[in-house]
Amino acid sequence: MPRTYQDPTIDIFPSARIDTVSPLIFSGFIEHLGRCIYGGILPATRETFPYTPRKPCPKDQFTETPSNLLTSQGFRKDVLEVIRDEVAVPAMRWPGGNFVSSYHWEDGVGPLEGRKRRPELAWGFEESNVFGTDEFISWCREAKCEPYICLNMGTGTLSEALHWVEYCNGTGDTYYANLRRKHTGQDEPYKVKYWSLGNEVYGPWQVGQQTASAYATIAHQWAHAIKLFDPSVILVSCGLSGLDEWDGVVIDRLVDQVDLHSVHLYTGFGDRDRSQAEKEFGRSVHGPEAAEYALEIARGLINKARVAKRVSKPIKIAFDEYGVWDETVGTPHNGLEQFYNLTDALAMACWLNVFVRQADLVEMACIAQSVNVISPIITGPTGLFKQTIYYPLYLFSKYMRGGTSIKVEVDSPVFEGETLPTWISTIKGKPKLLDVSATLHPKALCVAVVNRSEDTTYTDVPLRIASWDAERVKVGRVEAHEIWHEDVKARNGWESKEEVAVKSSTEEWKGSWTFKKHSFTLLVIEF
Ligand code: AHR
Ligand code: AHR
Numbered sequence: 001m002p003r004t005y006q007d008p009t010i011d012i013f014p015s016a017r018i019d020t021v022s023p024l025i026f027s028g029f030i031e032h033l034g035r036c037i038y039g040g041i042l043p044a045t046r047e048t049f050p051y052t053p054r055k056p057c058p059k060d061q062f063t064e065t066p067s068n069l070l071t072s073q074g075f076r077k078d079v080l081e082v083i084r085d086e087v088a089v090p091a092m093r094w095p096g097g098n099f100v101s102s103y104h105w106e107d108g109v110g111p112l113e114g115r116k117r118r119p120e121l122a123w124g125f126e127e128s129n130v131f132g133t134d135e136f137i138s139w140c141r142e143a144k145c146e147p148y149i150c151l152n153m154g155t156g157t158l159s160e161a162l163h164w165v166e167y168c169n170g171t172g173d174t175y176y177a178n179l180r181r182k183h184t185g186q187d188e189p190y191k192v193k194y195w196s197l198g199n200e201v202y203g204p205w206q207v208g209q210q211t212a213s214a215y216a217t218i219a220h221q222w223a224h225a226i227k228l229f230d231p232s233v234i235l236v237s238c239g240l241s242g243l244d245e246w247d248g249v250v251i252d253r254l255v256d257q258v259d260l261h262s263v264h265l266y267t268g269f270g271d272r273d274r275s276q277a278e279k280e281f282g283r284s285v286h287g288p289e290a291a292e293y294a295l296e297i298a299r300g301l302i303n304k305a306r307v308a309k310r311v312s313k314p315i316k317i318a319f320d321e322y323g324v325w326d327e328t329v330g331t332p333h334n335g336l337e338q339f340y341n342l343t344d345a346l347a348m349a350c351w352l353n354v355f356v357r358q359a360d361l362v363e364m365a366c367i368a369q370s371v372n373v374i375s376p377i378i379t380g381p382t383g384l385f386k387q388t389i390y391y392p393l394y395l396f397s398k399y400m401r402g403g404t405s406i407k408v409e410v411d412s413p414v415f416e417g418e419t420l421p422t423w424i425s426t427i428k429g430k431p432k433l434l435d436v437s438a439t440l441h442p443k444a445l446c447v448a449v450v451n452r453s454e455d456t457t458y459t460d461v462p463l464r465i466a467s468w469d470a471e472r473v474k475v476g477r478v479e480a481h482e483i484w485h486e487d488v489k490a491r492n493g494w495e496s497k498e499e500v501a502v503k504s505s506t507e508e509w510k511g512s513w514t515f516k517k518h519s520f521t522l523l524v525i526e527f
Helices: 077-086 098-102 133-143 158-169 175-184 212-229 245-254 277-286 288-309 342-357 390-400 423-428
Strands: 009-020 091-094 146-150 194-196 234-238 260-267 316-324 362-367 377-379 384-386 404-411 434-440 444-451 458-465 477-483 502-508 512-515 519-526
Touching: 009 434, 009 444, 077 133, 077 377, 077 384, 091 133, 091 194, 091 362, 133 146, 133 158, 133 175, 158 175, 158 212, 194 316, 212 234, 212 245, 234 245, 245 260, 245 288, 260 288, 277 342, 288 316, 288 342, 288 423, 316 342, 342 362, 342 390, 342 404, 342 434, 342 444, 342 477, 342 519, 390 444, 390 477, 390 502, 390 519, 444 458, 444 512, 458 519, 512 519
Parallel strands: 009 458, 091 146, 146 194, 194 234, 234 260, 260 316, 316 362
Antiparallel strands: 009 404, 377 384, 404 434, 434 444, 444 519, 458 512, 477 502, 477 519
C-alpha cells in the first residue's frame, strides 16, 4: 500500500546533540509515609508502622520478615536488589516530602531506646524515629546511592539546618561532627552533597506555608549560611512546577545562591467521580507534555535571571518529585498505595522521554516514590512485585543512561481528545500520538517510542537516521524491548506478577518498525 500523509515517520539527527543524559534522572525518593520506609526500606513492625489509634493498620502488615531476607543492618534485601542492581538508582531523596516540614533530625539519631515518638503532621500518623540520618546513610551506602537530604523549612530553623549539615559533613572538632563520630564510631564524614531548601513551601497543605517572596528571603539567608559552612554542597531551591509565578520569584532571588531549582509534577487521570472514565487513557498518557512545557518555561525564567545577575554557571533542574499519581486512588488512608496499569506505564515512558529530550536542563529527576508509596515496587512481608511503571524505568536506565540525547522530528497524527490540563492541547499544541526520544552511544543508537494511540497500530514506520546513509554507517542488528498488552487496564499483582512486562527480540535492522497500539518500544540499533 502506498504511504499517505497519515502515516507517521521518525527522523533522527545524530549530529544534533542536545547533551549527555544525566544518570541522576534515574534517582528516587523515600518519605516517612505509609509503608515506604517502614515496610519498604526496613521491615514493618508494630512499633514502626506509622499508625495511630484512630487509623489502625491491617494486622497482616505485621507478619515478620525472616532475618535471611534482611541485610546485616536490617534492611530489606529484595528492595535493595531492585534499586541497586536492576535500576541502579544513583541518588535518593529523603526524608520528605511533606513529612520533612515538621521533622526534627535530632529525634532520629543516637541510641534507639532514646528516640522520641512524635506526632506526624503531614499525613496524620505517628513517627517512631527508628529510621534516621545514620540509618539513611547506611542504607544509601548499601544501595550505592548518593544521599539527597531535604531540609525542614516548616518548623525547622536555620540553626537546626546548619547543625544537620555539620552532623553529616563536619570535619572539625565541633559538637555535631563529634556527635556523628560518637554515633558511628568513625571519623569519616558522610559528605552529603545534595541538600534542598524545603519542600513545597508554597502549598496550603504544608506545615509552614509561605509566600514566594517570604520564602525567597529566608532561603537566601539559609543558602548563604550553609555555603559558609560547606561551600562544596549542591543546594536546591524549592520550585513549584517550573512555570508558576512562584518559580519566577524564587529563581530571580536565588539564582546566584543555588545550584539547582526543584520542580514537582504528577500526572494521572484525576477525576473524582470517575464518570469520565473514557477520558482516562488520553489524559494519562499525554499528561507528561505539561512537564515538558513547564521545563521550557523554567529554562526561560532561569536564563532571564542569570542574565540579570550575570550568573555564568548553568542552573539546572532537579525534578525531584515526578510520577503517575491519581490522588483519588492513592490516598493517605491507604498510604498512597496505587496500583498501576499499562496506561500508567506508557505515561511513565513519556515522562522519561521528556527528561531525555530535556537533557541539557534536567540534571536530576526523582521518581515519587521508590517503594510502596505511589511506587513501581510493592512489598509484602516476604517478597515484592513490580508494577507496570517499573519496566519503562528499568529499560531507560539500562539502555539510555550515559548516552547523548539527540534531536528527533516526529511526523504523526495528533491526539484530538481532552488533555489534563486542557492547556496542553490549546497552548502547547495537540500532542503527537508517537512520543519519541533518542540517545547516541559508542556502538548503538537507542530510540524510545511510545505509541499513544489507544487503537491504531502504526505499521512499518520509517526511522530515518540523517546523514548515516551518506556516511555509510553500517547498521547491523536491532534489539527491541516492548511493553504491551491487549488491555490498557492490565496490571500486575501478587498472583499475576508479569502480566505487563518486557518482551525482547533481536533481528536485522531494516530501517522501519511497527509500533503496536498503546505500546512502548525501546529500540537498540547497533552499528
Ligand atoms: O509524594 C507524595 C507527596 O507529594 C509529597 O510528600 C509531597 O512533597 C507532594 O505533594
Ligand atoms: O512488529 C515489530 C517489528 O516491526 C517487526 O519485527 C519488524 O519487522 C517490523 O518493522
